[in-house]
Amino acid sequence: MSHEDRTASARKRLAEYMAREGKRNTRQRDGIVNVFLDTGGHLTLNELLALAQKKDPGIGFATVYRTMKMLAEAGVADERKFGEGQTRYELSELGDEHHDHLICGRCGRIYEFEDEQIEQLQEAVAARFGIRVTHHRHEIYGVCIPECAPRD
Amino acid sequence: MSHEDRTASARKRLAEYMAREGKRNTRQRDGIVNVFLDTGGHLTLNELLALAQKKDPGIGFATVYRTMKMLAEAGVADERKFGEGQTRYELSELGDEHHDHLICGRCGRIYEFEDEQIEQLQEAVAARFGIRVTHHRHEIYGVCIPECAPRD
DNA sequence: ATCGTTGCAAAGCCTTTGCATTCAC
DNA sequence: GTGAATGCAAAGGCTTTGCAACGAT
Numbered sequence: 001m002s003h004e005d006r007t008a009s010a011r012k013r014l015a016e017y018m019a020r021e022g023k024r025n026t027r028q029r030d031g032i033v034n035v036f037l038d039t040g041g042h043l044t045l046n047e048l049l050a051l052a053q054k055k056d057p058g059i060g061f062a063t064v065y066r067t068m069k070m071l072a073e074a075g076v077a078d079e080r081k082f083g084e085g086q087t088r089y090e091l092s093e094l095g096d097e098h099h100d101h102l103i104c105g106r107c108g109r110i111y112e113f114e115d116e117q118i119e120q121l122q123e124a125v126a127a128r129f130g131i132r133v134t135h136h137r138h139e140i141y142g143v144c145i146p147e148c149a150p151r152d
Numbered sequence: 153m154s155h156e157d158r159t160a161s162a163r164k165r166l167a168e169y170m171a172r173e174g175k176r177n178t179r180q181r182d183g184i185v186n187v188f189l190d191t192g193g194h195l196t197l198n199e200l201l202a203l204a205q206k207k208d209p210g211i212g213f214a215t216v217y218r219t220m221k222m223l224a225e226a227g228v229a230d231e232r233k234f235g236e237g238q239t240r241y242e243l244s245e246l247g248d249e250h251h252d253h254l255i256c257g258r259c260g261r262i263y264e265f266e267d268e269q270i271e272q273l274q275e276a277v278a279a280r281f282g283i284r285v286t287h288h289r290h291e292i293y294g295v296c297i298p299e300c301a302p303r304d
Numbered sequence: 305a306t307c308g309t310t311g312c313a314a315a316g317c318c319t320t321t322g323c324a325t326t327c328a329c
Numbered sequence: 330g331t332g333a334a335t336g337c338a339a340a341g342g343c344t345t346t347g348c349a350a351c352g353a354t
Contacts, residue, residue, distance in 0.1 A: 131294040142283040
């Protein structure tokens with residue numbers, strides 16, 4: 001599924017949610033949603049704020065905060081914590097899509113991966129413990145060899 | 153490796169570290185270390201504080217904080233963040249040991265698992281992306297079937 | 305006109321640190 | 330006695346919220 005398809009789908013879902021909940025369209029929300037959908041991934045609130053302010057300097061932190069909470073509530077954004085203490089937001093997974101992350105500790109780049117075999121093995125592990133899986137988090141930390149560790 | 157072996161090994165490593173670094177033995181440290189080694193796992197600073205204060209009411213939060221930082225520095229404790237905003241401490245993995253976690257969202261129990269196949273698949277994923285792995289985090293969230301979801 | 309939204313500033317939480325006092329060696 | 334350790338309270342980060350002013354419908 002292309003990025004355009006995903007954002008179109010996200011916009012649709014968001015519009016439905018907002019209509020259903022009586023949420024209003026505002027200049028600030030539009031700006032924040034556009035920034036989020038354009039970049040689409042792994043940004044912190046402050047990063048989103050900085051980008052949104054480039055186009056609309058009047059936007060405040062609390063609005064970004066509340067807008068992203070609304071997107072999460074609408075099922076359009078997912079909150080992720082990678083263990084640096086800040087929450088990052090990424091485009092929500094749709095339907096049965098799912099991915100996990102590879103993170104370069106040197107440059108901070110975040111890559112996404114999917115691995116069906118790992119997913120299945122996880123289920124098997126949980127079954128051994130008698131646990132019904134709701135969700136999981138799998139992050140692989142390392143160093144980008146070509147960019148960040150060319151001569152290590 | 154039994155829990156007794158692991159704590160004995162941890163005490164030895166800690167003693168060496170403290171001797172090397174000129175750290176002093178105090179009543180408070182002893183109490184905190186004992187609490188940590190006895191329970192051995194996944195406690196927050198406030199939980200450790202509460203347990204330590206049962207035996208020694210004079211202990212303060214900052215001492216627990218600094219003691220656990222020292223244990224981490226000594227390689228005896230690992231800091232883990234499970235995404236609820238608090239840091240938890242567990243007995244450090246020794247040598248090539250490694251485990252990940254299953255977490256019950258209902259009762260909060262934390263189980264440990266090891267799966268060599270998953271480890272290998274992770275390496276393969278990272279190799280596809282050209283990343284040299286330093287460490288990873290793999291948490292499976294769910295519900296304990298026997299205890300927490302007997303009739304769901 | 306109504307009620308949701310915004311922006312600021314204040315409050316919460318958890319973590320970290322400065323400092324005077326206390327204690328291990 | 331000297332320098333490390335303690336405990337308190339204050340300061341830092343990030344997140345969350347109260348509230349008066351504003352704006353969408």
